[in-house]
Amino acid sequence: TVLVSMEAGVLTLTLHRPDKLNAFNEEMHRALRAGFERAHEDTGVRAVLLTGAGRGFSAGQDLGDRDPRKADGPPDLGRTIEAFYNPLIRLVRSLEKPVVCAVNGVAAGAGANLAFACDITLAARSARFIQAFSKIGLVPDSGGTFTLNRLLGEQRAKALTMTAEPLDATTAAEWGLIWKVVDDEALMAEATALAARLAAGPTKGLGLTKRAIQAASANDLDAQLDLERDFQREAGSSADYAEGVAAFLEKRTPEFSGR
């Protein structure tokens, strides 16, 4: 349900239930989680590329997986969130390595919010994002209320989630929900090149940069300035800082080790 491949420090995770538009069942959750856990533990992994197989990125929760019509009482969706979606979003956000997301087609429900939780998200021009939750009486999850509110403000966040109107990729980029739109046929080449470039980068510094930017939403300026001081101290003791400065002074391309 998830294809895993590793090349030049990039761990590529491809959601693979194409006949269901890569909707999440438990098996796919477990496989994706294992991929992100590997990214945390394996020092050889220096960037992650997340994408989907077939014509969709992900249609969110597989709605056939827990059909309420076949259940005895009301389902405990809180358990599903606690067991699967929340750990996944936490793994993506806490990974101190860049996570590039290539949205190859429709991203709905938790699939959309997973894409927005990644660090640098590119989308095919034909992709669209749907906050499908309200169509079935649910609330946005996978960090959607957090991400949409912070990136878009209340009006756009509420309109998108309450109407479930599809948002095209170009508007998503104009609104700052994703990094950029790429022609469909160029998406994977561009996303792969970006992930490879980041994987060849100063991983320690990039990881600290990610943490600093994420911390900024909860900090005031003074706290953030203190955090930048601490993180710069840490980055300054990395081998990659020494290499970066040496390469600059010697007018050559740096060879970062990720340490």
Ligand code: LHQ
């Ligand atoms: C699907 C799905 C799908 C199963 C397409 N499930 N089969 C968390 C915790 C616990 C419970 C609930 O939810 C959550 C979080 C969530 O993510 S809630 C939101 C769940 N997702 C949705 O409500 C989206 C449902 N899908 C759609 O609205 C459409 O499929 C979209 C707009 C994504 C794509 O439309 P189309 O391009 O027209 O494709 P399609 O509808 O024909 O889908 C293709 C196939 O994929 C089809 O199967 P079939 O056997 O008829 O070819 C769909 O049934 C299947 N599929 N999404 N979520």
